[in-house]
Amino acid sequence: MLTKRIIPCLDIKNGRTVKGINFIGLRDAGDPVELAKLYSESGADELVFLDITATQEKRKTLAELVRKVAATVNIPFTVGGGISSVEDVDVLLQNGADKVAINSSAVRNPELINKLAAKFGRQCIVVAIDAKKVNGKWLVHLVGGKVPTEIDLFDWAKEVEERGAGEILFTSMDNDGTKKGFANEALSRLSSEVSIPVIASGGAGNIQHFCDAFKIGKADAALAASVFHFKEISIHDLKQEMKEQGIEVRI
Secondary structure, X not given: OOOEEEEEEEEEEOOEEEEEEOOEEEEEEEOHHHXXXXXXXXXXXXXXXXXXXXXXXXXXXXXXHHHHHXXXXXXXXXXXXXXXXXXXXXXXXXXXXXXXXXOHHHHHOOHHHHHHHHHHOHHHEEEEEEEEEEOOEEEEEEOOOOEEEEEEHHHHHHHHHHHOOOEEEEEEOXXXXXXXXXXXXXXXHHHHHOOOOEEEEOOOOOHHHHHHHHHOOOOOEEEEOHHHHOOOOOHHHHHHXXXXXXOOEOO
């Protein structure tokens, strides 16, 4: 059985790590390279860096930051934000990223998933999906959650798998930053409807929330930000508890 992964997420704005609640109200959480080094040394399985305003501001994710992180950590890391072409991905991978995450650009141009998977291999391509429950339906949102669509979360997840995505990073906007737990019902359904790994995001507040995401939500990995950035949960303690609850994990 594959081990479950713990993934700290660093939302980047203007070269700093930031964190908000329900995608708004951002506060500073530190230097991304220093945090990456800390997480790499303290047992994180992977890292995700999301330049959260890159799409909105039509900027490209900073290759320089990727280079610095690659020189600092010895675990895989994914970079997202403002990626809309084969060239964008090429630059990030050449500077040391292991995977890229695409979100808004994939919805606007689904063929991009096919192109990237064909060129770089599906193991490199993560499709991030931000979704919110609206009138009982989970609907996809774009541009850091600012632009609603009528696209159904589960339909879109199945399409991105068919097009060549290697992983799905599902963020529940309703749960994001609330520390009330992951959206386990949606996670469980998502995990059963696609065969590629699903990363849970949005809502981690305590160690049990992570365990529930794996046991109830059937997630392959769980991602969080503020509970790690502000030292509310240690990765070591989290993994020990996961192991005690019978969840396969790399200690």
